[in-house]
Amino acid sequence: xxxxxxxxxxxxxxxxxxxxxxxxxxxxxxxxxxxxxxxxxxxxxxxxxxxxxxxxxxxxxxxxxxxxxxxxxxxxxxxxxxxxxxxxxxxxxxxxxxxxxxxxxxxxx
Amino acid sequence: xxxxxxxxxxxxxxxxxxxxxxxxxxxxxxxxxxxxxxxxxxxxxxxxxxxxxxxxxxxxxxxxxxxxxxxxxxxxxxxxxxxxxxxxxxxxxxxxxxxxxxxxxxxxxxxxxxxxx
Numbered sequence: 001x002x003x004x005x006x007x008x009x010x011x012x013x014x015x016x017x018x019x020x021x022x023x024x025x026x027x028x029x030x031x032x033x034x035x036x037x038x039x040x041x042x043x044x045x046x047x048x049x050x051x052x053x054x055x056x057x058x059x060x061x062x063x064x065x066x067x068x069x070x071x072x073x074x075x076x077x078x079x080x081x082x083x084x085x086x087x088x089x090x091x092x093x094x095x096x097x098x099x100x101x102x103x104x105x106x107x108x109x
Numbered sequence: 110x111x112x113x114x115x116x117x118x119x120x121x122x123x124x125x126x127x128x129x130x131x132x133x134x135x136x137x138x139x140x141x142x143x144x145x146x147x148x149x150x151x152x153x154x155x156x157x158x159x160x161x162x163x164x165x166x167x168x169x170x171x172x173x174x175x176x177x178x179x180x181x182x183x184x185x186x187x188x189x190x191x192x193x194x195x196x197x198x199x200x201x202x203x204x205x206x207x208x209x210x211x212x213x214x215x216x217x218x219x220x221x222x223x224x225x226x
Contacts, residue, residue, distance in 0.1 A: 034214060043113070043199055043217030044152075090152065099144075101151035 002027045002093045006100035013085075014108045019078040021103045023065075023091035026072060033074040034092040035065055038102075044090060050074060061085070083107050110136060113218035115200050121224045127188040130221045134181050134202030140164075141183040142215065143175060146197040155198075158183055187223075195225045 005024045013019050025031055032051050036044035048059025055067045061084075065076045074091060086107045091100040114133045122128050134141050143155040154167040158177035175185040181202075187194055201215035 036217075041219065043201075043219045044215075045217070046214045049214055099152040099154075 002029075002031075002098045004091050004093050004098045004100040006089075006091055006103055008103060009101065010104045010106065012106045012108055013081045015083060016080050019063075019076070019081045019085060019105065021076040021089050021091075021105070023074045023076065023100060024072055025074060025091070025093045025098075027093055029094065031093050033065075033067060035059065035063070035074075035076050036090045036092065037061075038088045038090065040087075047076070047089070081105075081107050083109065113200060113202050113216050115198075115218035115221050117221060118219065119222045119224075121226065122190050123226055124190055124192060126190050127186060128190060128223060129184055129186045130198055130200075130223075132183045132185075132200030132202075132218060134183070134200075135204075135216055138202035138204055138216070139181050140203045140205065141177055141181065142201045142203070143183070143185050144199040144201065145169075146199055146220070147195075152199070155185065190225045192225050195223060197222050 003026050007022055034049045035047040037047050038044045047063050048057045048065055050057050050067045058064045063078045065074050067074050086105055089103045113135055116131045140159045142157040144152045145155055146152050155169055156163055156175050157165040161177045172188045177183045197220040199217055199220045201217045203213045203215050205213035
């Protein structure tokens with residue numbers, strides 16, 4: 001079975017500060033991992049994905065994530081938060097099998 | 110290239126009615142998946158279709174059904190609506206065949222907001 005855990009449904013971050021969203025997964029097969037972002041009244045948009053090539057994956061809008069097999073984690077980071085990063089973020093494992101419950105990111109000016 | 114489109118965008122129904130939602134995937138995509146999104150449960154997988162065949166199904170009651178047409182367009186139907194069916198229903202298409210081993214990302218439509226009163 002596959003599952004994803006995202007802790008902290010709401011995350012507040014100051015503008016210019018580090019954004020860190022945690023994702024831990026469980027998978028009975030080698031995982032493919034994805035981070036998606038959802039802006040209000042829109043569908044989800046892919047930020048980045050891990051497909052067993054490089055463990056450090058760079059995505060759009062300055063986000064990156066590192067796959068750590070020993071920790072079964074795929075945390076998302078961005079060095080400096082921007083107001084436009086306010087959105088909901090979802091981690092997903094192995095296609096449709098499991099999405100995390102999401103992190104609502106609020107950026108404080 | 111046009112994105113995934115979903116119609117209608119908003120829908121209000123009463124309990125006991127049925128509803129049909131439509132999804133047109135990105136041109137050339139043959140796999141379509143449906144999700145229910147609610148504040149408490151996040152995204153929950155409903156079903157996936159590839160080449161007009163349902164390949165995978167989530168843990169939803171039989172009131173939820175779907176189909177895919179030869180042009181890859183898909184519809185989902187919910188019969189005997191309940192208040193708890195109020196949600197955002199998202200459709201996603203993917204370039205590959207989808208499935209558990211797929212590394213292809215999904216492209217999501219804007220969703221249909223269903224309100225059941």
